[in-house]
Amino acid sequence: MTDARLRHGRASLALSFFVQGVTFALLVTRIPAIQDRYGISDGLLPVFLAAVPILAGAGSVLTEKVVARVRPRVVLRWAQPVVLLALLGVGAGSHLWQAAVALGVFGLAVGGLDASMNMMGVSLQRAYGRSIMLGFHAAYSLGGIAGASMAWAGAHWDLSLLTSYLPAVVVLLPAAFVGSRWYVEGADEERGEGAGPVKGAGAVSFRLLLPLCLVMCFAYIGDSTVSNWSAKYLQDVLGSSEQLSTVPYNVYMVTTLLGRAVGDFGVRRFGAVTVVRGGTVLAAAGFAVVAVAGGAWTGMLGFTMLGLGLCVIVPQTFAAAGRMFPGASDTAIARLNIFNYVGFLVGSPLVGALGDAWSYRGAMLVPMVLVLATLLYAKSFGSEPARYGGGHERPRTVDVG
Numbered sequence: 001m002t003d004a005r006l007r008h009g010r011a012s013l014a015l016s017f018f019v020q021g022v023t024f025a026l027l028v029t030r031i032p033a034i035q036d037r038y039g040i041s042d043g044l045l046p047v048f049l050a051a052v053p054i055l056a057g058a059g060s061v062l063t064e065k066v067v068a069r070v071r072p073r074v075v076l077r078w079a080q081p082v083v084l085l086a087l088l089g090v091g092a093g094s095h096l097w098q099a100a101v102a103l104g105v106f107g108l109a110v111g112g113l114d115a116s117m118n119m120m121g122v123s124l125q126r127a128y129g130r131s132i133m134l135g136f137h138a139a140y141s142l143g144g145i146a147g148a149s150m151a152w153a154g155a156h157w158d159l160s161l162l163t164s165y166l167p168a169v170v171v172l173l174p175a176a177f178v179g180s181r182w183y184v185e186g187a188d189e190e191r192g193e194g195a196g197p198v199k200g201a202g203a204v205s206f207r208l209l210l211p212l213c214l215v216m217c218f219a220y221i222g223d224s225t226v227s228n229w230s231a232k233y234l235q236d237v238l239g240s241s242e243q244l245s246t247v248p249y250n251v252y253m254v255t256t257l258l259g260r261a262v263g264d265f266g267v268r269r270f271g272a273v274t275v276v277r278g279g280t281v282l283a284a285a286g287f288a289v290v291a292v293a294g295g296a297w298t299g300m301l302g303f304t305m306l307g308l309g310l311c312v313i314v315p316q317t318f319a320a321a322g323r324m325f326p327g328a329s330d331t332a333i334a335r336l337n338i339f340n341y342v343g344f345l346v347g348s349p350l351v352g353a354l355g356d357a358w359s360y361r362g363a364m365l366v367p368m369v370l371v372l373a374t375l376l377y378a379k380s381f382g383s384e385p386a387r388y389g390g391g392h393e394r395p396r397t398v399d400v401g
Helices: 003-027 032-037 045-066 072-092 097-128 133-156 161-181 188-190 206-237 244-270 272-292 294-309 313-324 329-357 361-383
Strands: none
Touching: 003 032, 003 072, 003 097, 003 133, 003 161, 003 313, 003 361, 032 045, 032 097, 032 244, 032 272, 045 272, 045 329, 072 161, 072 188, 097 188, 097 313, 097 329, 097 361, 133 161, 133 244, 161 272, 161 313, 206 272, 206 294, 206 313, 206 329, 206 361, 244 272, 244 294, 244 313, 272 294, 272 361, 294 313, 313 329, 329 361
16 A cells, blocks of 8 residues: 555545544534524423434444445445534434434444544554544544634524534535545555455454443543533632633633644553543543532633543544554444543533532532542553554554654
């Protein structure tokens, strides 16, 4: 495989991560508008919100079966347009059943999209012989910032959901589809162009994968705590203004982007285990600062620390699964991806229930302890047949930029 083709494949996959960041942000940041448009009651809304990650988990399981027959790049090429069209369907509908169908399609497709993107990212990282996974997730964070900004503009100008979503879909759908022409996977370098999936290449032991599954779940519990509770916490607990309470999530997204933009250099210099340990300690310290904060600005400092700490964990968890099961990395990543949605599904209700029954300050200590448990499993991030990064033996590399 040529150096140029690998570079083009890396750029096209980064574009897909960016597009998905925009798409997901446009959906989740306009949930109040979706609720108003379809007349979804407060009692029914949690059912709709829970259905999306549950169906996404089912989509990830289905992707594991599909990639036994076709390459992940084929799944991604078709899943991404479906996700974008489902988003458009959410904005275009007028009846409750239409919202249910659009969100259901969105959930199933996004499970396949997330799984296949990370399968390809791990495969390309193997071809490069050095850490590049954080860069892909940095593109996702950048897309999230862009999508949240578009959503803010739509809300500010009181635009309909369809008017807000249509320009993004019109631009991003053809861009992603054209970009998919340059998708490549590192596995192709070993098997030859046009080769089918590896048959019998290896089995995934759930006992070995379980530590990474727990880390993924804990990281997304922390992430969902920030995305769902940061504004309420700042306003109700720390006494900030309504305008100021919208700042922590934006700060969190920006610090996530910055941390991921430089994270690959840290992995190459110090190794994945050290970077994950450092990110874990920083994230736990961020939760502690939030829990004891005496004012809004101290609380925002805590959320900033959270962004810088949590941002490195998820990409490195996918990368570690690929190294742990090099002959069955697609299967390992599809199964690991399910715990992304488990954490997202558990995190927000857990903090809400603890906040109501106890206190929101105390509730912040629970995700802190769960994230801190990552330290117990940090050695799993060094499980690789041929270690690269941090001075270890490196696999055969391709000299690409």
